[in-house]
Amino acid sequence: MPSIRLVNVTKKFGGITAIKKLSLTINDCEYVCVLGPSGSGKTTLLRLIAGIIKPDEGEIYINNKLVNDVPPQERNVAYVPQYYALFPHLTVIDNVAFGPLSRGLRREEAYKVGMHMLEMTRLAWRAESLPYELSGGMQQRLALARGLACGAKILLLDEPLGALDARLRVELRFRLREIAKENGLTVIHVTHDQEEAIVVADRLIVLRGGEIQQEGPPSQVYNEPKNIFVAHFVGGANFFEGFIAETDPHGSWVQLRNGFILRVNETRWKVGEKIVIMIREEKTEIIKGIKRREDINLLPGTIKEASFLGDFVIYGILLDNGDNVNSKMPTLLGIGKFKIGERVYVRLRTEYLRAYPYPPQGLYQELKVM
Amino acid sequence: MRRQRAIASENVRLRLIRKIDDFSAKNLVKCAVYASSIIFFFTLILIPPIAGILENIGKLKTIYYDPSLLTSANLAIINSFTMAFTVATLDLIAALPLAWFIVRSKMKIVNFIDVLVDIPFLIPTAALGYSSLLFWSSQDGISRIFGMETLIPPGFALVLLLHFAFSYPVIVRVMVGELLTYREVYEVAARTLGAQPFTAVRTITLPLLKPGIIVSFLLAFARSLSETGATVIAAGNFENGPVFIFKNIDKVGEGALVYVSSVLILASTIIFFLIKLLAPSLKFPIKRAFPSIERKLSSYEVVKFRDGATILVFLIIVVAPSLFIALPVLSALLDGTVNEMVAGSELWNVFWRSMLISYAVGSISTLMNVVFGLPAAVLIARRKLGRATSIFKALVSIPIIVPSIALGVSLKFFWGKYGFIPEFWVIVFSHTTITYTYFVESMSAAIEGIPVEMEDVAGTLGAKPFTIFRRITLPLTKYAVFSGAILVFTRALGETGAAKAVVRTKEFQTLPVLLVDWIINKRATSSQSALGIGLYIISAFLVLLALRFIIRERRR
Numbered sequence: 004m005p006s007i008r009l010v011n012v013t014k015k016f017g018g019i020t021a022i023k024k025l026s027l028t029i030n031d032c033e034y035v036c037v038l039g040p041s042g043s044g045k046t047t048l049l050r051l052i053a054g055i056i057k058p059d060e061g062e063i064y065i066n067n068k069l070v071n072d073v074p075p076q077e078r079n080v081a082y083v084p085q086y087y088a089l090f091p092h093l094t095v096i097d098n099v100a101f102g103p104l105s106r107g108l109r110r111e112e113a114y115k116v117g118m119h120m121l122e123m124t125r126l127a128w129r130a131e132s133l134p135y136e137l138s139g140g141m142q143q144r145l146a147l148a149r150g151l152a153c154g155a156k157i158l159l160l161d162e163p164l165g166a167l168d169a170r171l172r173v174e175l176r177f178r179l180r181e182i183a184k185e186n187g188l189t190v191i192h193v194t195h196d197q198e199e200a201i202v203v204a205d206r207l208i209v210l211r212g213g214e215i216q217q218e219g220p221p222s223q224v225y226n227e228p229k230n231i232f233v234a235h236f237v238g239g240a241n242f243f244e245g246f247i248a249e250t251d252p253h254g255s256w257v258q259l260r261n262g263f264i265l266r267v268n269e270t271r272w273k274v275g276e277k278i279v280i281m282i283r284e285e286k287t288e289i290i291k292g293i294k295r296r297e298d299i300n301l302l303p304g305t306i307k308e309a310s311f312l313g314d315f316v317i318y319g320i321l322l323d324n325g326d327n328v329n330s331k332m333p334t335l336l337g338i339g340k341f342k343i344g345e346r347v348y349v350r351l352r353t354e355y356l357r358a359y360p361y362p363p364q365g366l367y368q369e370l371k372v373m
Numbered sequence: 374m375r376r377q378r379a380i381a382s383e384n385v386r387l388r389l390i391r392k393i394d395d396f397s398a399k400n401l402v403k404c405a406v407y408a409s410s411i412i413f414f415f416t417l418i419l420i421p422p423i424a425g426i427l428e429n430i431g432k433l434k435t436i437y438y439d440p441s442l443l444t445s446a447n448l449a450i451i452n453s454f455t456m457a458f459t460v461a462t463l464d465l466i467a468a469l470p471l472a473w474f475i476v477r478s479k480m481k482i483v484n485f486i487d488v489l490v491d492i493p494f495l496i497p498t499a500a501l502g503y504s505s506l507l508f509w510s511s512q513d514g515i516s517r518i519f520g521m522e523t524l525i526p527p528g529f530a531l532v533l534l535l536h537f538a539f540s541y542p543v544i545v546r547v548m549v550g551e552l553l554t555y556r557e558v559y560e561v562a563a564r565t566l567g568a569q570p571f572t573a574v575r576t577i578t579l580p581l582l583k584p585g586i587i588v589s590f591l592l593a594f595a596r597s598l599s600e601t602g603a604t605v606i607a608a609g610n611f612e613n614g615p616v617f618i619f620k621n622i623d624k625v626g627e628g629a630l631v632y633v634s635s636v637l638i639l640a641s642t643i644i645f646f647l648i649k650l651l652a653p654s655l656k657f658p659i660k661r662a663f664p665s666i667e668r669k670l671s672s673y674e675v676v677k678f679r680d681g682a683t684i685l686v687f688l689i690i691v692v693a694p695s696l697f698i699a700l701p702v703l704s705a706l707l708d709g710t711v712n713e714m715v716a717g718s719e720l721w722n723v724f725w726r727s728m729l730i731s732y733a734v735g736s737i738s739t740l741m742n743v744v745f746g747l748p749a750a751v752l753i754a755r756r757k758l759g760r761a762t763s764i765f766k767a768l769v770s771i772p773i774i775v776p777s778i779a780l781g782v783s784l785k786f787f788w789g790k791y792g793f794i795p796e797f798w799v800i801v802f803s804h805t806t807i808t809y810t811y812f813v814e815s816m817s818a819a820i821e822g823i824p825v826e827m828e829d830v831a832g833t834l835g836a837k838p839f840t841i842f843r844r845i846t847l848p849l850t851k852y853a854v855f856s857g858a859i860l861v862f863t864r865a866l867g868e869t870g871a872a873k874a875v876v877r878t879k880e881f882q883t884l885p886v887l888l889v890d891w892i893i894n895k896r897a898t899s900s901q902s903a904l905g906i907g908l909y910i911i912s913a914f915l916v917l918l919a920l921r922f923i924i925r926e927r928r929r
């Protein structure tokens with residue numbers, strides 16, 4: 004049962020705490036993506052699990068066995084570092100056979116295992132090449148093959164696709180997942196590309212400052228972000244500062260800057276509390292025409308910019324109270340629909356609005372991605 | 374049958390490797406390897422010279438009873454530093470343009486010049502000294518062109534020319550390396566912003582190259598400070614620290630030796646670390662530009678003139694005096710000296726014995742440095758000692774900062790106490806001491822060049838420390854191991870100062886000590902000296918060539 008469990012793990016480098024009291028369980032055959040900004044401790048987490056560094060506090064279990072003092076070569080965990088660290092003086096096949104040979108396999112057997120891995124990653128025809136002669140995508144696959152060749156069932160991938168161009172990245176991420184599932188591997192895949200993470204993961208873990216901010220299935224993390232940071236980091240979001248003006252049994256009224264009012268469905272707030280409201284970019288709606296009296300959550304503003312993203316367009320709207328809203332819509336529906344400078348209303352449906360307590364250090368600080 | 378045997382032998386091999394592997398994975402064993410290299414460093418490299426001086430520090434006062442000796446000792450010490458400083462500065466000015474030329478010029482002649490630069494490296498300094506002496510001072514040399522007996526007599530000027538020549542390649546080599554890794558984009562960017570080429574170089578390139586400039590300056594400085602054999606030959610009445618010790622080692626009391634050695638060791642260490650600390654804060658004048666002057670300085674004519682002058686200085690002051698020795702060697706080959714050598718005589722018997730000793734000393738100290746230096750290099754490169762690593766690194770650099778003859782004097786005192794250690798081994802130990810830094814520093818730089826990740830990953834793939842070292846670290850640094858070893862070997866082979874200081878009996882004179890003795894005490898005819906020097910150069914050259922050949926082969 005290749006499972007991984009961390010209990011209250013802390014790792015410090017001098018004055019920096021890279022991992023802070025982190026607890027985590029990863030099950031057999033799970034494909035987990037760890038998502039976080041630069042410096043959030045993603046690499047450190049992998050290096051701890053691989054045994055390259057030791058935790059200052061806490062325990063790490065692999066297959067329910069405490070491994071704090073087990074050296075890397077005994078852990079049977081395949082670690083693929085960010086830039087692969089392929090051995091430059093060894094040929095492709097020698098690279099792959101390195102693991103089996105090191106584990107004491109006979110030369111013949113080791114190369115047989117190696118060849119098998121190369122076939123699986125479709126590199127067999129380049130067996131005699133040196134790593135630098137391979138393309139970026141091939142190098143990535145070689146790193147994978149080398150990691151798998153020593154028979155490890157746990158695979159740790161540090162930004163496996165980070166060095167590749169956009170097109171290849173998209174192609175290879177599915178292949179990665181496929182290989183993992185075919186071979187019954189337990190995978191931790193580190194990335195700071197939220198789209199990649201959402202697409203490949205069974206489970207998403209969002210890391211910040213060495214602490215887990217949220218974990219769960221990608222759809223859950225996306226739709227129900229636990230805090231402002233997660234909302235901001237996973238997917239595009241709009242934020243509004245405000246305070247609770249009035250509450251009733253079905254919801255609350257929130258006063259934004261310069262007297263704008265929004266209705267939210269939440270009842271957990273007290274009058275006067277300072278909060279932040281979040282709505283996903285694609286869940287906003289732009290409306291031309293006149294406001295009727297009974298309409299709520301319909302805010303006037305001016306189109307300031309339009310960005311074309313290919314399959315989507317994003318309109319930037321400056322609300323009359325000074326707040327900004329981004330509205331994302333499929334190109335098919337949205338392109339050319341609004342002109343810069345055009346007067347519009349933005350509809351923010353109550354069911355899409357989420358409220359969070361105002362962060363003590365300010366909104367800007369909270370959203371900062373280091 | 375055959376197959377079975379092959380399998381059986383692989384089994385044995387595998388079992389052996391696994392044994393060593395398991396062994397190497399034990400923390401105790403790891404610690405023992407590193408500890409032994411640290412112990413080696415302290416007991417054989419660092420402590421002996423310090424202890425040697427400290428134990429004899431009491432003898433210092435005897436020099437105050439002899440004011441004239443004290444005066445000349447002080448003068449010699451001051452001369453050492455003045456000379457080193459002047460030489461390093463002049464070399465920097467003269468060699469930087471050549472490094473520039475080698476890297477940037479597209480002319481064919483560059484390849485040729487690039488090869489010539491290494492000549493003063495390949496010729497042992499004592500031989501270089503003799504060559505310079507003949508070139509500048511003898512009537513067979515350049516003096517003849519001017520119709521003079523001697524153009525530049527032995528003394529300050531000749532030593533200056535000599536030191537200039539042998540420190541020159543150090544700066545060129547370091548700076549060529551720096552310039553090759555320097556990314557020209559910055560300079561290009563500056564020029565697209567309107568800076569004259571000269572301005573761009575002055576304000577962008579040079580400041581970025583400052584670390585390299587400081588390193589090369591310090592290397593040239595240390596080389597000039599330390600050189601003994603050649604300096605003695607060229608010195609005449611001029612005395613710097615090493616010459617003073619060389620001349621007086623058998624004559625004056627130990628007080629004067631302790632005095633000069635300890636002051637040289639202390640002062641050179643202090644000055645070295647001071648320059649290292651302070652030089653980085655020296656600023657190039659980058660806040661101003663002088664467009665009209667600098668445009669002129671960037672003009673085609675000025676650049677051509679600069680290149681021409683640089684190459685001329687290089688050819689006349691560096692190459693010619695170094696190669697001049699070929700002429701007397703050739704004539705010695707033709708005038709019957711060879712027959713006399715072949716016939717054999719007391720003189721030549723001594724010569725061959727010295728050569729044997731030199732090579733034995735060189736090989737053994739190289740071997741010792743490789744075996745004990747490798748773990749030390751790993752310790753430094755991987756910062757395994759934590760904060761203490763920087764201190765260890767600084768300590769390791771001391772042996773090449775300090776004039777080797779001063780080290781030799783203190784080693785002589787230290788090992789002298791242990792009368793039971795055969796003289797040969799004392800000589801081996803002292804050569805090991807003065808060359809230790811070369812191997813460890815070049816090796817740790819090479820190991821630093823391998824990403825740590827490479828080793829980490831090998832570990833997660835199941836490799837134990839010994840296998841990681843055997844299959845990853847060593848193959849990737851093999852070239853550095855060999856070239857580090859060659860550096861140590863040639864250094865040991867060419868060392869005069871330390872060898873002279875520790876040798877007690879004539880039988881154990883190394884080749885450079887013997888040859889310097891022949892030359893300055895006129896124990897051999899000039900033909901014999903030339904032949905001896907020629908054989909010394911040629912043998913060293915052949916060994917180098919053979920080693921290089923082995924490396925090339927292995928590298929494939």
Ligand SMILES: Nc1ncnc2c1ncn2[C@@H]1O[C@H](COP(=O)(O)OP(=O)(O)OP(=O)(O)O)[C@@H](O)[C@H]1O
Pocket residue numbers: 016017019020021039040041042043044045046047048195
């Ligand atoms: N060996 C080390 N020595 C000192 N500090 C370290 C070391 N390794 C990591 N850190 C620090 O720990 C923190 C987390 O680093 P880590 O490499 O895990 O981040 P990351 O999430 O992988 O970032 P990136 O996305 O940039 O790779 C950073 O502040 C980093 O500076």
Ligand SMILES: [Mg+2]
Pocket residue numbers: 045046047085161
């Ligand atoms: Mg990282």
